[in-house]
Amino acid sequence: MELLTIGELGARSGLAPSALRFYESQGLLPAERSAGRQRRYPRSALRRLAFIRSAQRVGLSLDEVREALAGLPDTRTPTVADWRRLSAGWQRRLDERIAELELLRDSLTSCIGCGCLSLRRCALSNPGDAAGRSGPGARYLPARLRSPAR
Numbered sequence: 228m229e230l231l232t233i234g235e236l237g238a239r240s241g242l243a244p245s246a247l248r249f250y251e252s253q254g255l256l257p258a259e260r261s262a263g264r265q266r267r268y269p270r271s272a273l274r275r276l277a278f279i280r281s282a283q284r285v286g287l288s289l290d291e292v293r294e295a296l297a298g299l300p301d302t303r304t305p306t307v308a309d310w311r312r313l314s315a316g317w318q319r320r321l322d323e324r325i326a327e328l329e330l331l332r333d334s335l336t337s338c339i340g341c342g343c344l345s346l347r348r349c350a351l352s353n354p355g356d357a358a359g360r361s362g363p364g365a366r367y368l369p370a371r372l373r374s375p376a377r
C-alpha cells in the first residue's frame with residue numbers, strides 16, 4: 228500500500244500540515260507511524276479529506292463528520308456506494324441551507340433597494356425598529372465608528 232507523508236498529503240489536498248494534524252487529533256484522519264515516528268497516510272486519506280471539507284461547507288460539525296466517518300470500513304477503501312450512503316443525509320440540510328441563502332439574498336436586495344437608511348422597516352437587521360427606541364444615530368456600529376451626536 229502506498230503511503231503519503233504529511234507534506235505529500237498536504238500538497239495533494241491543499242491543506243496545511245497543521246490542519247492534517249488537527250484532523251488526526253480529532254479522530255477524523257487515521258495515520259500510521261514510520262519506524263522514525265513520522266506520520267504516513269494511505270491514499271484513501273485524500274477522499275476522507277474531501278469528505279471532511281465538503282461536510283464542513285454544508286455546515287456539519289466535526290462531531291457529525293466524525294460520526295459519519297465512523298461508518299466507513301477500516302479494512303478497505305470506501306466505495307462510491309459508501310460515500311453515497313453518507314452524503315444522502317445531507318440532502319435535507321443542503322435544501323434548508325439553500326432556502327436560507329435565497330431568503331437572505333432576496334431580503335438584502337429589497338433592503339438595499341428600499342432606501343430606508345433609518346432601518347425602520349428593515350426586518351433583517353432591525354425588526355420593529357428596536358434600535359430607533361434607543362435614540363438617534365447608528366446603534367449597531369462600534370462607538371469609535373459612530374458619527375458624533377448633533
